[in-house]
Amino acid sequence: MIHCNQITKQFPRSVKPALKDITFTVNPGEIVSMLGPNGAGKTTLIRILSTMIIPTSGEAFINNYCVKKQPDKVRKSIGLCIGSGERSFYYRLSGYQNMEFFGSLMGLKGHTLRKRILQAFELLDLLKEKDKPFMKYSTGTRKRLALVRALLCDPPTYLLDEPTTGIDFNSRNLIQTVMEDLKKNGRSILVATHDIRQAQDISDQIIILKDGEMLIQDKPKQLTRFLKSRRIVARFGEIVPIGLINFLQGLPEVTHLETRDIELVIYLGENSSLEAVVESILKAQVKIVGLSAGEPTLEEAFIKLTKSGVV
Numbered sequence: 001m002i003h004c005n006q007i008t009k010q011f012p013r014s015v016k017p018a019l020k021d022i023t024f025t026v027n028p029g030e031i032v033s034m035l036g037p038n039g040a041g042k043t044t045l046i047r048i049l050s051t052m053i054i055p056t057s058g059e060a061f062i063n064n065y066c067v068k069k070q071p072d073k074v075r076k077s078i079g080l081c082i083g084s085g086e087r088s089f090y091y092r093l094s095g096y097q098n099m100e101f102f103g104s105l106m107g108l109k110g111h112t113l114r115k116r117i118l119q120a121f122e123l124l125d126l127l128k129e130k131d132k133p134f135m136k137y138s139t140g141t142r143k144r145l146a147l148v149r150a151l152l153c154d155p156p157t158y159l160l161d162e163p164t165t166g167i168d169f170n171s172r173n174l175i176q177t178v179m180e181d182l183k184k185n186g187r188s189i190l191v192a193t194h195d196i197r198q199a200q201d202i203s204d205q206i207i208i209l210k211d212g213e214m215l216i217q218d219k220p221k222q223l224t225r226f227l228k229s230r231r232i233v234a235r236f237g238e239i240v241p242i243g244l245i246n247f248l249q250g251l252p253e254v255t256h257l258e259t260r261d262i263e264l265v266i267y268l269g270e271n272s273s274l275e276a277v278v279e280s281i282l283k284a285q286v287k288i289v290g291l292s293a294g295e296p297t298l299e300e301a302f303i304k305l306t307k308s309g310v311v
């Protein structure tokens with residue numbers, strides 16, 4: 001379980017706080033994804049929860065242990081994956097030797113240590129590479145190794161900072177499967193990510209941070225509905241005529257418009273009529289090769305929200 005109560009972090013000499021009044025809970029068996037542009041405060045929050053830095057105000061608990069008052073207990077309850085591990089692994093040691101080292105720091109030894117390392121390697125499909133020196137690993141392998149380290153102690157709570165950023169599709173999917181398995185086994189997972197698709201697929205809740213503030217905390221489905229706006233995607237047989245763009249932009253229903261060569265994405269305001277807009281498109285007498293309408297994706301909601309800062 002993770003619980004944050006009005007966490008604020010003001011770094012010395014910074015003008016603005018890196019985090020402002022952040023409150024949320026991650027229950028056992030839940031994945032909470034934290035989205036937000038660079039500098040939003042995601043890593044700062046994970047560093048506070050993992051006792052690396054102290055919050056300026058507010059309190060946070062991991063499995064009911066206080067991050068300020070019981071840091072040792074907190075550290076024993078978390079699996080931490082932070083940064084790509086470039087500087088936190090020994091380059092000349094193999095992946096396996098690195099894990100022997102970190103596992104023994106966590107108090108594991110002998111047969112248990114060996115068994116845990118091999119199980120985690122197998123889970124992340126790293127057995128073939130276990131004896132290669134770390135410096136020869138690809139970015140995807142390094143990211144997977146960082147997760148192996150977090151899994152070693154089989155902790156109840158996971159804090160994962162961008163575990164899938166910048167890696168190949170297979171590694172990403174493998175890491176996603178591991179996160180889903182942890183969830184099934186009742187673990188609590190807080191993950192900072194830029195992978196909106198993944199967040200939408202696996203999360204119980206999504207948190208959107210911007211400039212240290214929590215813009216939104218909601219269920220993925222609720223979040224796409226949140227905007228209540230609808231969207232039409234039209235594909236034409238030719239480049240979208242400028243006359244049509246100008247015309248649509250003038251309609252009261254249309255809040256925002258995007259063009260990509262032959263494609264036009266039209267965002268409509270709350271409760272606006274799809275028919276009126278579709279009618280105008282049909283009237284333009286341009287060859288239409290595709291037309292669809294629906295709710296915006298989380299990605300679109302996210303871009304819109306972080307740009308406008310509206311809640």
Ligand SMILES: Nc1ncnc2c1ncn2[C@@H]1O[C@H](COP(=O)(O)OP(=O)(O)O)[C@@H](O)[C@H]1O
Binds near residue numbers: 012014041043044045
């Ligand atoms: N040690 C620090 N000293 C001063 N400012 C910092 C420090 N660490 C982070 N920040 C600032 O805090 C803000 C949030 O950063 P960070 O938590 O790394 O964001 P994210 O992980 O969402 O990209 C940024 O403005 C960053 O510059």
Ligand SMILES: [Mg+2]
Binds near residue numbers: 043044
């Ligand atoms: Mg970060």
